[in-house]
Amino acid sequence: MPRLQPGAVLAGRYRMVRVLGVGGMSTVYLADDLKLKGKRWAVKEQRHDARDLGRIKAEAEMLVRLDHVHLPHIVDFFPPDADGCSYLVMDYIEGMTLLEWFERCGRQAPAEQVAAYALQLCELLHYLHEGRREAIVYRDLKPSNVMIDGSGHVKLVDFGIARSYKADSAADTMQIGTIGFAAPEQFKGAQTDARSDLYSLGAMMYFLLSGGQHYYTARKSLRHLKPSLPEALCAAVDKLLREDPAERFQSAREAKRALERWRPGPGGSDPASRAAPAEAAAAPKLIVVGALYAGAGATFTAVALSKALAAGTGGCAVIERSAGEPELFAQLFGEKRAPGGYSFYTDEDGGAGPVWEEDGIAWYPARPDAGERPEWGAERRLRLFYRMKKPFIVADIGTDWLSPEAKELIEEADAALAVFDPLVYKLESPEAALRLSEIRSLREAGKPVHYIANKAVRTGGRSEWLSLMPEPASCVLPAIDFAAVVEACWQGELVHDKPEISRRLAAALRPLTALWLTPNSGGKPIWPRWAGIPRLYGKMVRSRT
Incomplete structure (x- = not known):
């Protein structure tokens, strides 16, 4: 009690x-x-x-x-x-356990979302097993011990039976674990090590992907239980569940590589990643984010929105227009975090290198250095969008609302977000007035446009500031303490990833994400087929005939 x-x-x-x-x-x-x-x-x-x-x-x-x-x-x-x-x-982690999420999915967890959570857990297990002077074996990985926060990050809780690994010990002091998820060696008097946690990861994935069955009772390959699942994903889970630890993946990093090879994208082994264009076009929804003037925060808003959408769907792609002065690569600390062999979508090869993906978000920044960039026309864009394989694509156009290329992109979009901040004198510039006129035209033509108030502070003129837009703001994003921004910068991370800030931004964006997501959709957007792909495809066909 x-x-x-x-x-x-x-x-x-x-x-x-x-x-x-x-x-x-x-x-x-x-x-x-x-x-x-x-x-x-x-x-x-x-x-x-x-x-x-x-x-x-x-x-x-x-x-x-x-x-x-x-x-x-x-x-x-x-x-x-x-x-x-x-x-x-x-x-305090505001969210739900992985078990609660599984039940909300009607016990039919989407395979890509399960893999996305497993990849995050692989990163954590690598830290526990190899990122410290003394390895820690968790020993109780199960859905009820994994929390999902408002940003879609998993958090591992309850370290009550974790232990420090001692290489010279033949057995654990106590054999404890949860039946159905604990590795066999936890109940045989043998010592547990990193591979024991990897077994539990496989047992948890098996449970989520099989509709709630436990491997220790079913004793069947996941592929046998669920033939519709990708073969490569089933093979990875089967290897995690080998009885003999020597036959499992030997490290969390090795397991992560196997799961990354399955996930849709260039080089992935999932047949769905090679689907026909018409099939691939069914899911992605394009959202354009632009600012009314420089400094209002289009990129900040695009990143915040992508994290909120990825939390609800398990996947989102963020692409930055190459016009103006691209800054996303620098903000993401790309020199350090981009994968080896990474190429920009604005390069001649169209970004044919490894996909830069973290926590379910695929990043497509424009090349930051100056120089001639190839035109990003309809056909080039179409090929890139097909490759993304994400439910949502967030396109950051900066302040470029008026160029022919930007207008074409906005025409294809399912929604456009116009970002402004409390520095109201910037609204008086001729450029801002032109952009507002363009946005009004989009609204009159039936395009869904939402105004986003960014950097909101508590002042006496707050209501007057918000009333300056032609329509009420759909979302009001809080001003982020500059000290937190600087601290995140020096730590080489996005300020959006700080838990408290992440929660505040997700809550502020909920009026929009609630429109676009449904809790019973299994992580899929609620709106119908994206019309942009057929429009683009029709343009390409007409231009060739």
Whole structure:
């Protein structure tokens, strides 16, 4: 039974709001921070006797030392009190467990989304197994221990039975795990290692992809259970589930490479990635994002939107127009993060190199350096869009609303977003007036256009600022603290990936993402076939006849 009631205060700082979950020996509460107004935390209460003290402290010390995007941060620890209860204070992850997501999908999880989550877990397992001085074996990977936050990032929680790997140990002190997901060696007295976690990853994927069956009872190949699944994906899961650890993938990085080879895109082995153009055209929806003037935040908004859409669908592509001064490659720290052999879609080969993909988002920045760029006409664009294989394509056009190429792209789009910020004097420029006139024409012609207010601050003139647009803003994005932007820059990451900022942006964009997504669609957009591909195809045919 939960020991703390709503309103109870821990250590004079954390006030309990409600119970989030109850386990065998633990309770997790949602708590308000009385010092940092508006901040909320998850507080894990663990009940134990004196013999558990070492294990509880070890878990806390282990978590405090860890730092990864797919792990919650631990901010406080209180050792056992007189009643035998200790408390961990950690990030509150607003979202759902992978098990809850699976149930919401009607127990028919989309294969590409399962693979996307598995790829994120491979990144985390690589960090736990090889990215530290002392490897950590998690030992309890299962859908109920994986959270999905508002940005579509998975977070691994509950390190209660994780252990540090000791190469000179023949067996674990305790053989613990969840039947159905734990590796066979966890119940045979043998030592667990990184390959034990990889088995659990395979068991979890098997469960999600088979409609809820456990491999340890079914004992059938995933391909046998679900013939419609891609053969390469089934082969990867089967290898993860080998009885003998020596026959499994030997590292999370190796498993990740196998899953990446399956996922749709250039070089992928999934037959769907070689589908006919008419089949490929059924899913992608094109959204153009542009600014009314320089500095309003078209690129910032495009990235925020792509992350919100990827969280709901498992996939999104972001493409940057090459006009003006491209900046997406630099903002993404492409020199460090782009895959080896990467080429830009604006190059002569049309971006035929490896796809740059992270957390379900495929990035297509324009080449940042100056120089002559090939024209990005309809046929070239058509080939590129076919290759993307994503439910959504977000195109960042900067301030280029008026060029013939931009107009053609906007004509093909399912929606256009016009971004503005509180620096209202910029609206008085002739260029901004021309863009507003163009946007009004688009609206009159029936094109769905949404105004996005960016960098919103709490000022007395806020309502007057928002009233300057011809229509109310569909979304109002919060101003991001400049210190957080600088800190993210020095850390070589996007400020959008900071959990608190990610949650705020996803919430601000929800009026639009709720229009375009449905929770029961299995990660597919709710609107009908994209008309842009047939229009483009018709233009190409007419131009050749």
